[in-house]
Amino acid sequence: MDTPASYFDWGFIHISMPNLLVIGGMIVLFAIALFAPFPHAEGGHDGGKK
Amino acid sequence: MAARNSVETEAPADSKSWTLRVRRAIDSHLPMDHLLPDRQPYYVGSWVYVFGVVTIAALAWVIVSGVVLSFMGPQWWHDSHLGRFFNSLHFWSVQLFFIFMVLHLWGQYFMAGWRNGRAATWMIGVVIFAVSILTAFTGYLSQQNFDAQFIAVNAKDAMNSAGIGAFFNVLNFGQMYGLHIMLLPIGVTILVVLHIVMVRTRGVVKPIDPEGGAQP
Numbered sequence: 001m002d003t004p005a006s007y008f009d010w011g012f013i014h015i016s017m018p019n020l021l022v023i024g025g026m027i028v029l030f031a032i033a034l035f036a037p038f039p040h041a042e043g044g045h046d047g048g049k050k
Numbered sequence: 051m052a053a054r055n056s057v058e059t060e061a062p063a064d065s066k067s068w069t070l071r072v073r074r075a076i077d078s079h080l081p082m083d084h085l086l087p088d089r090q091p092y093y094v095g096s097w098v099y100v101f102g103v104v105t106i107a108a109l110a111w112v113i114v115s116g117v118v119l120s121f122m123g124p125q126w127w128h129d130s131h132l133g134r135f136f137n138s139l140h141f142w143s144v145q146l147f148f149i150f151m152v153l154h155l156w157g158q159y160f161m162a163g164w165r166n167g168r169a170a171t172w173m174i175g176v177v178i179f180a181v182s183i184l185t186a187f188t189g190y191l192s193q194q195n196f197d198a199q200f201i202a203v204n205a206k207d208a209m210n211s212a213g214i215g216a217f218f219n220v221l222n223f224g225q226m227y228g229l230h231i232m233l234l235p236i237g238v239t240i241l242v243v244l245h246i247v248m249v250r251t252r253g254v255v256k257p258i259d260p261e262g263g264a265q266p
Contacts, residue, residue, distance in 0.1 A: 030153055033097035
């Protein structure tokens with residue numbers, strides 16, 4: 001915990017591994033949220049005019 | 051209920067009573083079936099719509115743990131086991147608050163959540179993001195440890211170069227702590243309530259192209 005984080009370097013991109021892992025995890029979670037089936041998704045109304 | 055109806059029927063439409071006008075405005079813009087709906091549109095059946103409410107849940111934990119920390123003080127949150135637990139609870143709920151706020155932002159960005167008169171809702175969300183960053187920043191300055199001192203000493207140059215160091219002095223612990231536990235959380239909470247009320251007023255935005263037809 002007290003040692004400095006290692007860094008990922010690719011061209012102009014310079015980011016610490018913990019930050020890279022958090023961003024990667026967020027992208028994975030977003031993708032899962034898009035495609036994972038939602039329970040009781042049927043039965044809603046059409047949302048009205050707008 | 052009967053008394054209220056009698057007032058409604060007796061008061062003229064152009065009544066100067068501000069309470070009556072406010073009540074009529076609330077009734078017309080925010081009926082209870084919009085404020086507390088028991089059914090949602092079919093397109094809300096997706097996990098993407100859960101990110102906003104998870105952000106609110108994280109904010110609730112931030113506020114609860116923050117109230118405990120402010121009541122007990124820095125010595126408690128640094129030196130006792132329970133204090134360190136609440137310190138960690140506050141820290142990690144803030145991390146989840148920001149992670150899910152950004153996921154909510156991505157979802158709303160890709161579905162163009164500002165359509166059909168929802169621009170103000172979007173803009174208030176932007177302001178919540180900005181005020182939350184300021185709140186988190188003052189939180190890092192309020193830790194009462196070497197990390198806070200390091201951040202403050204480095205940040206003072208940024209504030210001075212931006213010309214705001216005179217009235218936003220990051221080396222002034224009292225000012226940063228006061229902002230962190232009072233003004234900024236109240237600001238975030240009021241803005242979040244306003245954001246939710248505006249979402250409930252207009253409902254969730256329709257998908258851009260649900261059935262192949264053009265949507266305005």
